[in-house]
Amino acid sequence: MVRVVRDPDAEPQRRPLSWSLVRRLWDLMRPYSKLRNRLTWIVIVRAIQLPALAWSIGAVINGPITRGDGPTAIVLASMGVLFLAAWTQATLVYRQRFALELGEAIIHDLRLQVYTHLQRMPMSFYSATKTGRVISRITSDCDAVRSGVQDVLFVSMVQGGQMIIAAVVMGWYDLPLLGVVLAFSPVFWLIGRVMRSRLGQAYREVQESFSRVTATIAESVAVIRVTQALAREDTNADLFRQLSVDHARYNMNSARQGGIMMPLLELTGQISLALVVIVAGYRSMVADDPMPVGDLIQFWFLTGLFFSPIQALGTQYNQALTAMAGAERVFELLDRQPEWEDAPDAVEIPLPARGNVRIEGLTFGYQPERPVLRDIDVNIQAGQMVALVGETGSGKSTLASLVARYYLPDSGSITLDGVPLRQLSSRSLARVVSVVPQQNFLFSGSVLENIIAGRPGATRKDALDAFESLDCQWLIDDLPDGLDTEAGPRGARVSLGQRQLICFARALVADPAVLILDEATSAVDSLTELRIQRSLERLLTDRTSIVIAHRLSTIRNADQILVIDQGQIIQRGRHDELAGIAGPYQDLNRRFLQK
Numbered sequence: 378m379v380r381v382v383r384d385p386d387a388e389p390q391r392r393p394l395s396w397s398l399v400r401r402l403w404d405l406m407r408p409y410s411k412l413r414n415r416l417t418w419i420v421i422v423r424a425i426q427l428p429a430l431a432w433s434i435g436a437v438i439n440g441p442i443t444r445g446d447g448p449t450a451i452v453l454a455s456m457g458v459l460f461l462a463a464w465t466q467a468t469l470v471y472r473q474r475f476a477l478e479l480g481e482a483i484i485h486d487l488r489l490q491v492y493t494h495l496q497r498m499p500m501s502f503y504s505a506t507k508t509g510r511v512i513s514r515i516t517s518d519c520d521a522v523r524s525g526v527q528d529v530l531f532v533s534m535v536q537g538g539q540m541i542i543a544a545v546v547m548g549w550y551d552l553p554l555l556g557v558v559l560a561f562s563p564v565f566w567l568i569g570r571v572m573r574s575r576l577g578q579a580y581r582e583v584q585e586s587f588s589r590v591t592a593t594i595a596e597s598v599a600v601i602r603v604t605q606a607l608a609r610e611d612t613n614a615d616l617f618r619q620l621s622v623d624h625a626r627y628n629m630n631s632a633r634q635g636g637i638m639m640p641l642l643e644l645t646g647q648i649s650l651a652l653v654v655i656v657a658g659y660r661s662m663v664a665d666d667p668m669p670v671g672d673l674i675q676f677w678f679l680t681g682l683f684f685s686p687i688q689a690l691g692t693q694y695n696q697a698l699t700a701m702a703g704a705e706r707v708f709e710l711l712d713r714q715p716e717w718e719d720a721p722d723a724v725e726i727p728l729p730a731r732g733n734v735r736i737e738g739l740t741f742g743y744q745p746e747r748p749v750l751r752d753i754d755v756n757i758q759a760g761q762m763v764a765l766v767g768e769t770g771s772g773k774s775t776l777a778s779l780v781a782r783y784y785l786p787d788s789g790s791i792t793l794d795g796v797p798l799r800q801l802s803s804r805s806l807a808r809v810v811s812v813v814p815q816q817n818f819l820f821s822g823s824v825l826e827n828i829i830a831g832r833p834g835a836t837r838k839d840a841l842d843a844f845e846s847l848d849c850q851w852l853i854d855d856l857p858d859g860l861d862t863e864a865g866p867r868g869a870r871v872s873l874g875q876r877q878l879i880c881f882a883r884a885l886v887a888d889p890a891v892l893i894l895d896e897a898t899s900a901v902d903s904l905t906e907l908r909i910q911r912s913l914e915r916l917l918t919d920r921t922s923i924v925i926a927h928r929l930s931t932i933r934n935a936d937q938i939l940v941i942d943q944g945q946i947i948q949r950g951r952h953d954e955l956a957g958i959a960g961p962y963q964d965l966n967r968r969f970l971q972k
C-alpha cells in the first residue's frame with residue numbers, strides 16, 4: 378500500500394543568472410519605487426560604512442593615540458568611531474526591514490497575478506499540467522523569488538560594494554599588500570565552492586528523502602481503510618521505518634558537511650590575516666619599511682571585509698540561481714496566454730436563452746494528431762434531453778466538455794442559439810450553460826453557500842425553493858444543521874447521495890438553459906436512488922440537457938440517444954426505436970444498462 382513516491386521528471390532547481398529575468402523582477406518593484414529607491418540608497422551607504430569604520434579605527438590609532446594627543450582628543454575620536462559603528466548597525470536594521478517589506482510586497486503581487494492567471498487558464502492547461510506543478514508556482518517558486526529579493530539582491534549589492542571599496546582603500550594605502558590579499562582570494566573561493574557543492578548535494582538528498590517521507594505519509598492516510606482491510610499495517614510500518622532511517626542518515630551527512638565547512642572557511646580567513654601580519658612583519662624587520670600599527674589594524678579589518686563576502690556570495694549565488702529558476706517558471710506561466718479569451722466584441726445571448734445547441738462537423742483531439750472525436754453532427758432543439766452512451770473511453774465526456782467550452786474543437790463548430798461558442802462571452806456562457814460533474818464537487822463552506830454559488834445574488838429562499846422543486850425538502854431535515862451544515866473539504870461531511878442532490882439544487886438555482894450532466898455512478902441505497910432519479914427528472918424538465926447517462930430510467934426519457942464508439946456517433950434515436958433493432962445500442966443495453 379505504501380509506495381515510495383518519486384517524481385521522475387523533477388523540474389530544474391537552478392537556472393543561470395539572466396539579466397532579462399532580473400530586470401523583470403526589478404520592474405515588479407515599480408509600484409514600490411519609493412521603498413526600492415530608499416533601499417538602494419541604504420545599500421550604497423552601508424557599502425561605504427563598513428570600510429569607513431575599519432578606516433576610522435586605524436586613523437584613530439595612527440592619529441590621536443600614536444601622537445599622544447591627550448585624553449580629550451582620544452575620547453572625542455573614539456566617540457566618533459562609536460557613532461559610526463552605531464550608525465552602521467542602525468542602517469543594517471533599516472536595510473533588513475525595507476528588504477523584507479519590499480520582498481513581501483512584490484511576492485504578494487506576484488502570487489495574486491499567478492492565482493488570477495490560473496483562474497483564466499483553460500482545461501487543456503490543467504489536463505496537461507500536474508497539480509503539484511501548478512501549486513508549486515504559487516508556493517515554492519514564488520518563495521524562491523521572495524528569498525532572492527529579501528536575502529540576495531540587496532545583500533549582495535552591499536557586499537559587492539563593500540568588497541570594491543575595501544580593495545580600493547587597501548590599494549590606496551599599500552598596493553603590494555593588496556596584491557597578497559588578492560592572490561589569496563582564488564584559494565578562498567575554490568574551498569568555498571567545493572564545500573558548497575558537497576553541502577548542496579547533501580542538502581538536496583535531505584530534501585528528496587523528506588519529500589519521500591511526506592508523500593508516503595500522505596498516501597498512507599489516503600488509503601488507510603484499504604491498509605486496515607488488508608491487514609498491511611506491519612508491512613507499511615517496515616517500509617516507513619526504512620524511509621525514516623534513510624532520512625536520518627541524509628540529515629547526519631548534511632550536518633557533517635556543514636560542520637566541516639564553517640571551521641574550514643574560518644581557518645582560511647585566519648590564514649589570510651596571518652599572511653598580512655607576516656608580510657607586515659617582514660617589512661619592518663627585513664625590508665626596514667615598518668608599517669604603522671594603525672595601518673596594520675586597518676588592513677586587518679579591511680581584509681576581513683574583503684573576504685567575508687566571498688564566503689557569503691557563494692551561498693547567495695546559489696540562492697540567486699534558485700530564485701532565477703523560480704522566476705523563470707512563474708513568468709513563463711504568466712506569459713502563457715489562454716488559448717482563447719473573450720474578444721472585445723464577444724457576444725451575449727439575450728436572456729432568457731432558448732437552449733438550441735448545434736454541433737457541426739466537429740473533430741477534436743487532446744493532441745491534434747490523435748483525434749478523440751470525429752465528424753460529430755448533432756442538433757439539439759431547445760428543451761430536448763440528449764443521452765450520451767458508449768463504452769468507457771469512447772469520447773462522451775470529451776463531447777460534453779466541448780459544449781461547455783472547456784476545450785475548443787480542432788475543426789467544425791458548436792453554436793448556442795445560433796451564436797458560435799467561440800464568440801460567446803464567458804459571462805454569457807456561464808449564465809446559459811451549467812455543468813454537474815460526476816464527482817458532484819462541493820467546496821468547503823455551508824451547504825447553503827454551495828447552492829447559492831450557482832447564481833450570483835441567489836438567496837436562502839432560492840435554495841429552499843430549489844429543494845422544493847426537486848421534491849427533496851426532507852434532505853434539509855436530514856442534515857444536522859440544515860442548510861447551514863458544513864460540507865467539509867470536497868463535501869466530505871455529507872453523504873454521496875446528499876452531495877448529488879445538493880449539486881442538483883445548485884444547478885437548479887443557476888437555472889441554465891443548457892445543462893450538462895455526468896450522471897454519478899456511486900452506489901446509493903435503493904430509496905436514495907429513487908429519490909435521485911425523481912429529482913433528476915425534475916431538474917431536466919423544460920431544459921436542454923446533455924447527459925452522460927448511466928441509468929436506464931434517464932436514457933428511456935431521452936429525446937435522442939447518441940451511441941458513441943471510438944469518437945464517432947454510430948447510432949442515434951430514442952430508446953424504443955434503438956432497443957428494438959439489432960445493433961450497438963441493443964448490445965450495450967443488454968450488457969450494461971438493464972441493471
Ligand SMILES: Nc1ncnc2c1ncn2[C@@H]1O[C@H](COP(=O)(O)OP(=O)(O)OP(=O)(O)O)[C@@H](O)[C@H]1O
Nearest residue numbers: 504743744749767768769770771772773774775776
Ligand atoms: N485530458 C485528457 N488528455 C488526454 N487524453 C484524454 C484526456 N481526457 C480523456 N482523454 C482520452 O480521450 C478519450 C475519450 O475519453 P473520454 O473521457 O471522453 O471518454 P468517456 O467515454 O467519457 O469515458 P468514461 O465513460 O470512462 O468516462 C480516451 O481515450 C481518453 O484516454
